[in-house]
Amino acid sequence: xxxxxxxxxxxxxxxxxxxxxxxxxxxxxxxxxxxxxxxxxxxxxxxxxxxxxxxxxxxxxxxxxxxxxxxxxxxxxxxxxxxxxxxxxxxxxxxxxxxxxxxxxxxxxxxxxxxxxxxxxxxxxxxxxxxxxxxxxxxxxxxxxxxxxxxxxxxxxxxxxxxxxxxxxxxxxxxxxxxxxxxxx
Ligand SMILES: [Zn+2]
Numbered sequence: 001x002x003x004x005x006x007x008x009x010x011x012x013x014x015x016x017x018x019x020x021x022x023x024x025x026x027x028x029x030x031x032x033x034x035x036x037x038x039x040x041x042x043x044x045x046x047x048x049x050x051x052x053x054x055x056x057x058x059x060x061x062x063x064x065x066x067x068x069x070x071x072x073x074x075x076x077x078x079x080x081x082x083x084x085x086x087x088x089x090x091x092x093x094x095x096x097x098x099x100x101x102x103x104x105x106x107x108x109x110x111x112x113x114x115x116x117x118x119x120x121x122x123x124x125x126x127x128x129x130x131x132x133x134x135x136x137x138x139x140x141x142x143x144x145x146x147x148x149x150x151x152x153x154x155x156x157x158x159x160x161x162x163x164x165x166x167x168x169x170x171x172x173x174x175x176x177x178x179x180x181x182x183x184x185x
Contacts, residue, residue, distance in 0.1 A: 034113030117163030
């Protein structure tokens, strides 16, 4: 009982410290200049993520990274990153797991701050798949709304950590959908 009480206090202290962190702080503390850029090889990239987001990366079951010249979403718009899922539908039930891969567009290496913001956003999506939450939402609300709930989590993360490319209007779009369709995490 005493141990768990102390753990609780330690947890609150850690949360308090992390609340004041920004992506810039995390990148700097990991030993990189957030305004520098440049391509990282596969091992260097994994080292970067392990240093910048050690807990989040572990929680996401350490996905691999694929670098692409260009990435587009379903509407053909360029995107910086994509979290790969392993999803199927059996009968009318969705089974959604992490695909264990994050795709990154080359432009996400523009600066290490941008790279960290992009990877952090995609890691949040992967953790929603790993935790089983994504699957729960898909079976409760359908795939489109499940995506909305995961995007809200990913943009909340970007806002909380002041990601360099945080886009408030995209965030608001998903928050509005969440409200309109009465979706709950
Ligand atoms: Zn997203």
